[in-house]
Amino acid sequence: MIARLRADTRTLPILALIVVAFGIFAAGNATFAQAGTYAAIFSIAAIGLSLLLGNVNQISLGAAGFFGIGAYAVASLTTWWNLPAWLSWPLATLIGITGATIVGLGLGFIALRFRGHYLAMATLTFGLICAGIFHETKFLGGAIGIEDIPYPRFGALTISGYPAYWFAWILALGIALLTLNLLRGRSGRAFEAIRNDELAAEVLGVPTRRYKILAFAYSGALAGLAGAVYAAFLGIVVPDAVGPQLSFSLLLMVVLGGSGGVSGALIGAALLGFLDISGHQFENTREVVYGVLVIAVVIAAPNGAFGLIRSRFRPGHPERSAEGRVVEGQPRSSTFALPLDKLGVTSSVVEVAHVTQRFGGLVAVNDVSFTLTRGTLTSLIGPNGAGKTTLFNAISGIGRPTEGRVTIGGIDVTGRQPHRVAALGVGRTFQNARLFGEMTVLENVIAGAFRTEHTSFGADLFALPSSRRSEREATDRARDTLVRLGLEPLASTLAKDLAFGDRRRVELARATASNPWLLLVDEPAAGLNAGERATLTADLLKLRDAGMTLLLIEHDMRLVMSISERVMVLKFGTMIADGTADAVRNDPAVVAAYLGTAG
Amino acid sequence: MLQLLVAGLTVGSGYALVALGIHIILRATRIVNFAQGEFTIVGGLLALTFVQLFHVNTWFALAGATLAGFVLGLLYERLVLRPAGRSGEIPLTIATLGTVFILLYGHALVPGWGSLPQPLPAFTGDASDAITVGGVSIQVQSIWVLGLLLAALVVLYLFFERTYYGKAIRAAANNPTGAKLVGIDVTGARAVSVGLAIALAAYGGTIIGPITLVGGAGGTAIAIKGFVGAIVGGLESPLGCVAGGLLVGVVEKLIQGLPGVSYGVSDPVVYSLLLVALLLRPQGLFGARSAVRD
Numbered sequence: 001m002i003a004r005l006r007a008d009t010r011t012l013p014i015l016a017l018i019v020v021a022f023g024i025f026a027a028g029n030a031t032f033a034q035a036g037t038y039a040a041i042f043s044i045a046a047i048g049l050s051l052l053l054g055n056v057n058q059i060s061l062g063a064a065g066f067f068g069i070g071a072y073a074v075a076s077l078t079t080w081w082n083l084p085a086w087l088s089w090p091l092a093t094l095i096g097i098t099g100a101t102i103v104g105l106g107l108g109f110i111a112l113r114f115r116g117h118y119l120a121m122a123t124l125t126f127g128l129i130c131a132g133i134f135h136e137t138k139f140l141g142g143a144i145g146i147e148d149i150p151y152p153r154f155g156a157l158t159i160s161g162y163p164a165y166w167f168a169w170i171l172a173l174g175i176a177l178l179t180l181n182l183l184r185g186r187s188g189r190a191f192e193a194i195r196n197d198e199l200a201a202e203v204l205g206v207p208t209r210r211y212k213i214l215a216f217a218y219s220g221a222l223a224g225l226a227g228a229v230y231a232a233f234l235g236i237v238v239p240d241a242v243g244p245q246l247s248f249s250l251l252l253m254v255v256l257g258g259s260g261g262v263s264g265a266l267i268g269a270a271l272l273g274f275l276d277i278s279g280h281q282f283e284n285t286r287e288v289v290y291g292v293l294v295i296a297v298v299i300a301a302p303n304g305a306f307g308l309i310r311s312r313f314r315p316g317h318p319e320r321s322a323e324g325r326v327v328e329g330q331p332r333s334s335t336f337a338l339p340l341d342k343l344g345v346t347s348s349v350v351e352v353a354h355v356t357q358r359f360g361g362l363v364a365v366n367d368v369s370f371t372l373t374r375g376t377l378t379s380l381i382g383p384n385g386a387g388k389t390t391l392f393n394a395i396s397g398i399g400r401p402t403e404g405r406v407t408i409g410g411i412d413v414t415g416r417q418p419h420r421v422a423a424l425g426v427g428r429t430f431q432n433a434r435l436f437g438e439m440t441v442l443e444n445v446i447a448g449a450f451r452t453e454h455t456s457f458g459a460d461l462f463a464l465p466s467s468r469r470s471e472r473e474a475t476d477r478a479r480d481t482l483v484r485l486g487l488e489p490l491a492s493t494l495a496k497d498l499a500f501g502d503r504r505r506v507e508l509a510r511a512t513a514s515n516p517w518l519l520l521v522d523e524p525a526a527g528l529n530a531g532e533r534a535t536l537t538a539d540l541l542k543l544r545d546a547g548m549t550l551l552l553i554e555h556d557m558r559l560v561m562s563i564s565e566r567v568m569v570l571k572f573g574t575m576i577a578d579g580t581a582d583a584v585r586n587d588p589a590v591v592a593a594y595l596g597t598a599g
Numbered sequence: 600m601l602q603l604l605v606a607g608l609t610v611g612s613g614y615a616l617v618a619l620g621i622h623i624i625l626r627a628t629r630i631v632n633f634a635q636g637e638f639t640i641v642g643g644l645l646a647l648t649f650v651q652l653f654h655v656n657t658w659f660a661l662a663g664a665t666l667a668g669f670v671l672g673l674l675y676e677r678l679v680l681r682p683a684g685r686s687g688e689i690p691l692t693i694a695t696l697g698t699v700f701i702l703l704y705g706h707a708l709v710p711g712w713g714s715l716p717q718p719l720p721a722f723t724g725d726a727s728d729a730i731t732v733g734g735v736s737i738q739v740q741s742i743w744v745l746g747l748l749l750a751a752l753v754v755l756y757l758f759f760e761r762t763y764y765g766k767a768i769r770a771a772a773n774n775p776t777g778a779k780l781v782g783i784d785v786t787g788a789r790a791v792s793v794g795l796a797i798a799l800a801a802y803g804g805t806i807i808g809p810i811t812l813v814g815g816a817g818g819t820a821i822a823i824k825g826f827v828g829a830i831v832g833g834l835e836s837p838l839g840c841v842a843g844g845l846l847v848g849v850v851e852k853l854i855q856g857l858p859g860v861s862y863g864v865s866d867p868v869v870y871s872l873l874l875v876a877l878l879l880r881p882q883g884l885f886g887a888r889s890a891v892r893d
Contacts, residue, residue, distance in 0.1 A: 059689050061696075110878050117631040120692055121826050122877060124633075125870045128823060132867030244819060248696060255693055284704040284714075291700030298690040298697070299682045 054260025100224025258304025611848020642801025833883025
């Protein structure tokens with residue numbers, strides 16, 4: 001992810017130079033200057049769409065609706081009110097952006113509850129509804145639209161014609177910079193985590209739905225801004241110009257240029273502007289070519305033009321992080337101290353009371369109750385299908401138990417969303433090690449420290465000191481965690497390239513980066529060799545000795561019996577034994593469950 | 600009132616078939632085919648070509664267009680959906696949008712099709728023929744449309760419920776890995792599903808052709824209304840898709856029939872149904888709750 005952002009950051013000055021060069025070249029040519037201005041305006045909206053599509057993996061086909069809100073806000077307000085010129089356009093623009101943001105939040109709230117294609121359809125529909133409203137509303141000019149929109153004026157400078165080129169590009173490049181800030185900050189890390197694995201992100205404490213809605217609203221705001229600039233520079237807005245056609249064009253730019261980050265969007269906007277002009281006498285044919293092009297790009301070059309450029313200059317591993325610095329020496333916080341007492345937890349940290357989980361007719365967990373004491377390591381064993389992972393899910397908020405209650409540190413968390421459970425200091429790993437494959441090991445662990453970070457969307461956007469400090473602290477914390485578990489040599493390896501055993505250790509590191517005081521570990525030893533098991537055993541004991549409460553699902557009996565203070569046995573959802581390792585080992589019911597009984 | 604109802608059911612038949620096609624492709628590939636409406640338009644135009652080129656009546660043209668739609672669907676699956684599907688769900692969705700571009704602007708380039716809607720000959724008699732039932736005059740074509748919709752539904756039902764191939768396709772859609780393990784050609788089943796869905800689009804475009812004209816740029820609107828119908832009725836339920844599609848047609852005609860309402864208002868209102876449905880009953884009128892959430 002950082003590698004991708006780096007390429008983006010490095011490309012931006014080059015693109016700025018091209019913009020300046022083209023601006024000088026187009027000085028005497030009104031057609032070129034205007035085409036360049038349009039490219040700048042559309043690239044503002046394309047950047048938002050690129051972030052949504054490439055960084056958060058959500059599709060929107062309604063960008064034109066937000067664009068229209070911005071455009072009509074400026075068109076109607078500036079022709080209606082009589083404010084001083086320097087105030088008129090900026091204020092109308094601000095109102096337009098605010099409107100687009102609010103609508104974006106609302107639409108995101110409705111549509112983001114569902115799978116991808118619901119969002120696609122809901123946004124397309126939204127765009128069509130907006131187009132219909134603009135078309136039918138009398139005071140917005142109906143089908144004719146609004147003409148004679150005053151050009152923005154600042155003192156003696158009127159922004160139209162050639163000056164508009166420079167103004168639009170300064171705005172577009174400024175937006176590009178802000179967006180890069182956002183992607184570099186905690187918000188960007190949340191987006192990247194969501195894109196890679198939404199459930200894993202949620203369990204690490206990322207409020208995934210909130211971040212998806214934020215990204216959606218941000219892309220709406222940018223489209224609104226683009227519309228506001230468009231209306232002022234063009235001087236006229238007609239409903240057909242902000243119809244679904246525009247949404248498709250914007251999507252086309254992002255796909256052609258390459259989604260994710262800002263460079264692809266800028267390149268795509270310029271590319272489509274160029275194609276539009278050079279093919280203007282081949283109407284229909286031009287659009288057919290666009291259609292073929294989009295399909296070809298999706299199949300053959302999914303990262304678009306910018307992806308092709310990147311891979312050209314970085315053969316081999318284009319996504320590999322250049323950040324290969326190996327951390328030396330000891331962790332800064334070598335004592336492994338945990339900030340455990342924020343909740344004032346006394347002895348029993350987890351209380352599971354009469355939890356039952358049914359799936360249709362199947363009772364996966366049947367009236368299970370137990371309490372975990374702080375600083376202990378308890379194992380949960382049982383044959384496959386006994387309901388162990390289901391119980392984990394009930395505790396960590398992934399599934400709401402049918403009956404019963406889960407209390408963590410005295411707080412009832414039954415049915416809370418996973419990120420809210422995580423926020424109380426609960427970490428977990430998954431049976432199939434759900435790492436963020438496209439991120440490096442270090443980035444994975446930084447994402448694990450998400451809930452310990454203190455910064456906001458706005459602080460990230462403007463790269464305020466709090467955002468930078470937060471990132472530094474999270475990075476330090478992540479490095480410490482890596483050092484602690486002896487994983488620092490792998491820091492810059494992409495998670496998807498890791499060996500199997502390392503994946504599990506990295507997941508453990510990620511789950512502990514935020515120093516949870518309850519850690520649910522799901523089959524950590526599965527598939528590990530003897531040496532790796534020994535390391536794992538030592539790691540788990542280290543965590544327990546530091547004061548963490550561990551609940552472990554494991555099939556490796558030797559490991560379980562050697563490190564657990566307490567062993568609980570589930571069979572077909574029912575707890576059949578609960579006691580010390582020795583007691584459980586000799587329990588006839590347990591022996592029967594594992595080996596079967598004669599007769 | 601009854602007249603509006605029949606008119607609504609007639610256009611609704613087109614939406615119902617689009618909704619059903621979207622449902623079939625969704626089941627097979629897990630994505631929404633945005634081009635379904637454009638295929639409906641192209642299907643109607645193909646029927647027109649059969650009429651003009653071979654001087655056959657609309658019945659033969661219907662058969663021809665449906666068959667051509669099936670072939671078109673197989674090509675669509677092989678050339679667009681299958682290769683794009685390797686890159687994931689969102690790229691696949693974008694590829695269907697690319698197809699919208701190709702069909703929407705491409706059909707205007709075909710000689711004889713053009714960009715303006717054209718009439719398709721009526722199934723029997725004249726397009727304006729009407730009979731009077733209980734004091735209400737009903738277009739004969741409307742009766743044909745509803746009858747042909749019903750016929751298509753019966754055939755589809757028998758195919759999916761009673762034949763080996765139909766069951767195999769359903770198995771492949773439900774659980775590709777499991778289906779593969781019991782020897783079902785999952786790739787083939789997927790191709791046939793898409794073929795069927797596109798054939799259905801062509802069929803729908805043809806049967807409503809004598810009333811609504813064929814061709815033009817309305818494909819996206821048809822696709823969206825079909826999808827609105829599918830969502831309102833329940834995207835995961837074939838019956839819900841059909842009922843939802845018909846309902847959308849009726850709502851549209853009723854709004855257009857309201858006194859003092861401009862014709863252009865009906866579309867935004869119909870589209871809003873989708874957002875309302877998502878907010879209030881995302882599983883649709885006929886869907887089970889669990890079917891929607893991830």
